[in-house]
Amino acid sequence: MIMIETVKRVLGQSDGELVVECRQCGSNVDPSAESCPACSSTEIARYDISR
Template structure:
């Protein structure tokens, strides 16, 4: 049986999504944020996820 990832690849249903989160506390932040609203850290990690 094919996995979900294989099925999505085969039928071209890949949607990229950008996720940004604070490296200090792990809070998810908007892509426009330069600092974490919870802990005021400027260390924001950006991940491009394709699913």
């Protein structure tokens, strides 16, 4: 599901916004990241915010 939204966003067809953040420290994280660059946690939350 995340990959589909990423492709839609790249093609300009997304009807929402993807928010990706670390569950440990709350830092914004790149959607392709496997871990948080700030605290190295692998607990990454992804939220699709519909408009």
